[in-house]
Amino acid sequence: MAGGSDAVETTLSCVQCGKPAHLQCPKCMELKLSREGAAFCTQDCFKASWTSHKSVHLKAKLSSLGTGTPGENINLINEGWLYCLKKGQARAPKLPHFDWTGTLRPYPISSKRTVPAFIDQPDWAVDGIPKIEPKSDWQHVVEIKTPDQIEKMRETCRIARDVLDAAARAIRPGVTTDEIDRVVHEATIAAGGYPSPLNYHFFPKSCCTSVNEVICHGIPDARKLEDGDIVNVDVTVYFKGVHGDLNETFFVGNVDESSKQLVQCTYECLEKAISIVKPGVRFRELGEVINRQALMSGFSVVRSYCGHGIGELFHCAPNIPHYARNKAVGVMKAGQTFTIEPMINTGVWRDRMWPDGWTAVTADGKRSAQFEHTLLVTETGVEVLTARLPSSPDVFPWLKA
Structure with a gap:
């Protein structure tokens, strides 16, 4: 949650409503992102903007990829992004060896996304096995x-x-x-x-x-x-x-x-x-x-x-x-x-x-x-x-x- 910070200039505008901003997203500060686009006037505005704002963090994490090869993505590996193996049942930190047919290569994947309990789910949702x-x-x-x-x-x-x-x-x-x-x-x-x-x-x-x-x-x-x-x-x-x-x-x-x-x-x-x-x-x-x-x-x-x-x-x-x-x-x-x-x-x-x-x-x-x-x-x-x-x-x- 956003905390008070004297380091954020009062001239910045709130991402959500445009009013003068006095708070800054702590994750953006940790990632050393621009203060513009990370400032909020109140906790309520921060919460209201979170769904769209959090994508900024993901993009920043992935920016280290550049044009490098998947094997060089050490930061992603350290954060839990791994290569997929065995039809999804295994993960590995290194690019697997394969006689690739074209120029494309697999990259690390993020962890499994969650589904709220109130959503009706098929019978494979928990254990991966259709019954x-x-x-x-x-x-x-x-x-x-x-x-x-x-x-x-x-x-x-x-x-x-x-x-x-x-x-x-x-x-x-x-x-x-x-x-x-x-x-x-x-x-x-x-x-x-x-x-x-x-x-x-x-x-x-x-x-x-x-x-x-x-x-x-x-x-x-x-x-x-x-x-x-x-x-x-x-x-x-x-x-x-x-x-x-x-x-x-x-x-x-x-x-x-x-x-x-x-x-x-x-x-x-x-x-x-x-x-x-x-x-x-x-x-x-x-x-x-x-x-x-x-x-x-x-x-x-x-x-x-x-x-x-x-x-x-x-x-x-x-x-x-x-x-x-x-x-x-x-x-x-x-x-x-x-x-x-x-x-x-x-x-x-x-x-x-x-x-x-x-x-x-x-x-x-x-x-x-x-x-x-x-x-x-x-x-x-x-x-x-x-x-x-x-x-x-x-x-x-x-x-x-």
């Missing part, structure tokens, strides 16, 4: 949702959309993916939801952030986004007993033309697939549409990961492969909910797994992009439950045309 999901009949049969379940799905998916939009507004050069995770975590909690990825099979963070050659399941860490990067943010929210899942790939600053084409093509692959969703369509046809669209632009389609059924379970039937000549079983029926989430690569479709056990990267180190929506099959077609809103950030140039 209902693996044994459910819905792993083999595609569930037809009830009207009540569908309404809960709509509400949850709307929250997930708002959370992803909040993350999109935070993306810019110099921001760490850990900071994006913080935004996602706090926005989810503020809406009364639980960030579904958190501790799911021991995943250590509240969202996935997949940068450049990362295909999916990138772990938010201390690396700062750089001008020219692309980053996918994958958000899932658990609310009122159901999950809502979506992701988008964003540009960081000035991105090269090849990356722009990749991201736009991936968006179009998803849109083309959604356009054929209706009762009677075979699930396997989605991969044919996506594969055709990707090949037309000279890109490849990832085969190791697929879309999935979703609802009271995070992942269940049906599986939705995104590549051609797949063997997906089943026909779409009204009341089914599932995701389509094509992962499109600039180079080869094959992938490698980082030592953390989660981060899937392209085998050739070239870039990958992804987009995802949660969908409801209706009597006449499809409802995109995670659709973009008029308030969603205007970040995709092709949507302006």
Whole structure:
């Protein structure tokens, strides 16, 4: 809490209300930060500003990163930031040895974020092990949702959309993916939801952030986004007993033309697939549409990961492969909910797994992009439950045309 300090000039203005300030944030003093932006007139103003102000401390701690390698981040290691190993079940102070496929490297990750006790939590929240999901009949049969379940799905998916939009507004050069995770975590909690990825099979963070050659399941860490990067943010929210899942790939600053084409093509692959969703369509046809669209632009389609059924379970039937000549079983029926989430690569479709056990990267180190929506099959077609809103950030140039 802020304490009195004669060292703070009375000419400084309160960060919260603008009145003459006589108190200074003690943490800012400890970090030797500028007095401007750290002064407050009263304890009440300090408390009211804390949620946004504390991010200044994190940025200051991470500023020591600069352009150095993860192995040089001694300050972060001393403060409990460690490299992730064994699918999130272990941590290490040193960068693990690996035959990296591209230029990206993992950075240390912060400690697990907390969730208030009043938030309804899935059964893996405490010990990292899903219990209902693996044994459910819905792993083999595609569930037809009830009207009540569908309404809960709509509400949850709307929250997930708002959370992803909040993350999109935070993306810019110099921001760490850990900071994006913080935004996602706090926005989810503020809406009364639980960030579904958190501790799911021991995943250590509240969202996935997949940068450049990362295909999916990138772990938010201390690396700062750089001008020219692309980053996918994958958000899932658990609310009122159901999950809502979506992701988008964003540009960081000035991105090269090849990356722009990749991201736009991936968006179009998803849109083309959604356009054929209706009762009677075979699930396997989605991969044919996506594969055709990707090949037309000279890109490849990832085969190791697929879309999935979703609802009271995070992942269940049906599986939705995104590549051609797949063997997906089943026909779409009204009341089914599932995701389509094509992962499109600039180079080869094959992938490698980082030592953390989660981060899937392209085998050739070239870039990958992804987009995802949660969908409801209706009597006449499809409802995109995670659709973009008029308030969603205007970040995709092709949507302006």
